[in-house]
Amino acid sequence: ASLIRDNYASSGCPFKISSLTAKFQSGCSPETWQTLLSAKYDSRLPTQTQNTRGVTFPNEHCSLNLGREYGFLNDEEVKANLRMGSIMGDRMLKEGQYNPVAACEGAGMPNCCKFTEDSDGRFGFDSRECSDVLTTGANIQPLPNSYFSEIFKNETFTHHNYIFNTPSVTNPTHPSYRGAEFRRVGKQVHGKGQSCVEATFETVSNLNEVLPKGLRVGLFDKSGQRFSALVRFAGNKNFTVKDAHDIRIRSMAIKLRMVKGKHIQISGVNSKSQSETAQKAFNYYDFPPFEETKTVDLLNIAIRGPDTPNGIPFNIFVAPNSTAYTPGFLDGLPPAIPIDQITPFHFHPLNYTYGSAAALALGRGAAMKMHFTPCEGELEKLATISQDLQDPELQFHNLKYSLEEGSFSFCVFIQLQENPCIEPVEDATIRWLTEPRLVAKLTLHQQTVYDYDFYCDNTVYHPYRTLVEHFPLGSIQRSRHPAYGFSQSYRLMINNGIMGDGSMGQTDPNRKRPEFSPVYRCTDT
Numbered sequence: 001a002s003l004i005r006d007n008y009a010s011s012g013c014p015f016k017i018s019s020l021t022a023k024f025q026s027g028c029s030p031e032t033w034q035t036l037l038s039a040k041y042d043s044r045l046p047t048q049t050q051n052t053r054g055v056t057f058p059n060e061h062c063s064l065n066l067g068r069e070y071g072f073l074n075d076e077e078v079k080a081n082l083r084m085g086s087i088m089g090d091r092m093l094k095e096g097q098y099n100p101v102a103a104c105e106g107a108g109m110p111n112c113c114k115f116t117e118d119s120d121g122r123f124g125f126d127s128r129e130c131s132d133v134l135t136t137g138a139n140i141q142p143l144p145n146s147y148f149s150e151i152f153k154n155e156t157f158t159h160h161n162y163i164f165n166t167p168s169v170t171n172p173t174h175p176s177y178r179g180a181e182f183r184r185v186g187k188q189v190h191g192k193g194q195s196c197v198e199a200t201f202e203t204v205s206n207l208n209e210v211l212p213k214g215l216r217v218g219l220f221d222k223s224g225q226r227f228s229a230l231v232r233f234a235g236n237k238n239f240t241v242k243d244a245h246d247i248r249i250r251s252m253a254i255k256l257r258m259v260k261g262k263h264i265q266i267s268g269v270n271s272k273s274q275s276e277t278a279q280k281a282f283n284y285y286d287f288p289p290f291e292e293t294k295t296v297d298l299l300n301i302a303i304r305g306p307d308t309p310n311g312i313p314f315n316i317f318v319a320p321n322s323t324a325y326t327p328g329f330l331d332g333l334p335p336a337i338p339i340d341q342i343t344p345f346h347f348h349p350l351n352y353t354y355g356s357a358a359a360l361a362l363g364r365g366a367a368m369k370m371h372f373t374p375c376e377g378e379l380e381k382l383a384t385i386s387q388d389l390q391d392p393e394l395q396f397h398n399l400k401y402s403l404e405e406g407s408f409s410f411c412v413f414i415q416l417q418e419n420p421c422i423e424p425v426e427d428a429t430i431r432w433l434t435e436p437r438l439v440a441k442l443t444l445h446q447q448t449v450y451d452y453d454f455y456c457d458n459t460v461y462h463p464y465r466t467l468v469e470h471f472p473l474g475s476i477q478r479s480r481h482p483a484y485g486f487s488q489s490y491r492l493m494i495n496n497g498i499m500g501d502g503s504m505g506q507t508d509p510n511r512k513r514p515e516f517s518p519v520y521r522c523t524d525t
Contacts, residue, residue, distance in 0.1 A: 030482035033267035038072035049365035064420035085482030190234035196456035218469030250302040287489035305353030317357035317428035322479030357428040367417035372410040400449040412440035425474040
């Protein structure tokens with residue numbers, strides 16, 4: 001609280017906000033707005049909570065409360081969150097050198113390298129596939145926007161394993177890397193997209209049997225509730241060229257349309273929060289929030305699925321909290337979870353279980369984790385797929401083939417927090433073992449699957465674009481608020497500038513896809 005009062009109140013950022021739907025105040029930095037949201041959410045919670053088994057918290061065995069955040073006023077975390085967001089944004093303005101061998105062998109970052117396993121079950125790394133990507137003395141590329149490069153002409157950059165904005169910095173030499181030279185900066189995470197497809201999200205017909213009355217809130221307040229959805233499939237870190245190199249970190253971002261209710265207001269990125277480099281590049285521009293009308297975003301990454309049908313997935317993250325995650329994310333350190341718990345590689349993006357180790361609220365005084373796994377019998381539809389690892393768009397081509405042949409459904413499960421000391425929201429490396437409950441189905445329609453075009457690339461997803469009932473919980477979630485704000489603002493400004501309607505070209509998910517949208521990557525056609 002003193003951090004907010006001393007550093008931001010004098011600059012037009014309030015000491016507190018009246019509600020979680022309060023309009024963003026431009027005097028607030030992203031991480032401070034996040035702290036204000038967490039403080040307001042905390043103030044609404046009851047002093048005691050009860051799980052579905054009738055156990056009350058806190059109690060003599062556990063001093064924590066259900067559905068509650070802890071540590072959101074930690075000074076070290078708040079500073080780490082600002083650093084992560086600012087550096088993520090600044091990387092779009094810098095030139096860099098791509099060294100996939102170092103990323104593979106030195107830090108265990110699985111980009112073009114593969115995990116190996118010997119006869120004793122020991123895991124290692126194989127970097128031989130990286131050799132085709134390396135070039136000799138010529139793998140430093142300027143940004144296409146010359147005025148950005150001009151700002152940095154006298155700067156010396158510190159090269160990290162993950163510092164790059166587009167696959168063009170790889171200078172790929174293999175002929176199958178056709179189309180890798182992009183003229184736009186990519187997303188800072190999951191930068192290599194496959195496509196955006198249409199879907200329907202529908203809650204199950206027996207929801208009143210699946211969830212107790214007090215937990216039937218928000219998206220799950222009634223049975224048979226349907227929402228149209230825009231689903232974006234994307235890949236690993238932003239410098240991945242081949243889908244086969246992208247072996248661990250895939251994403252499925254879901255945007256539900258026209259969701260009634262109270263929506264949390266996300267932050268913008270004012271010039272005061274930006275680095276000196278960014279202030280020069282953007283002429284001290286205050287980026288507004290990317291507001292959308294009645295949409296809810298559900299952000300998921302590929303996780304290791306359950307060992308049995310409808311079982312418990314490995315819904316865990318590579319670091320427990322944002323303070324621990326920041327060095328690994330920014331500097332390429334190894335993950336904090338065992339390699340044998342990391343997501344396996346599949347040839348098809350529909351063959352994964354998707355979820356998030358970061359928890360969401362389920363009303364006041366309750367928390368959940370959500371995951372999406374192919375419904376029973378759906379994987380049989382993926383029998384005919386390509387396994388051509390030399391195809392740089394392998395995942396896209398398989399997705400296109402399957403959805404143009406027919407529909408595909410994911411079953412949506414949630415796990416409830418029954419004990420906050422056993423299922424913590426502040427340590428994302430701990431696997432929740434509570435029983436998954438089937439609450440909804442996500443059906444991808446049979447449709448024409450478009451290439452990853454500007455319509456798809458200009459979509460803007462945010463973990464805090466959600467209902468008050470599903471407030472994002474925990475340190476990893478809090479770090480994502482500024483991180484997404486910085487990276488989205490810089491990316492759209494660099495790629496699109498200020499459009500005639502005053503926007504930066506972000507896709508309106510409630511409008512029909514245009515008949516023609518430029519393609520983001522080059523393909524054989």
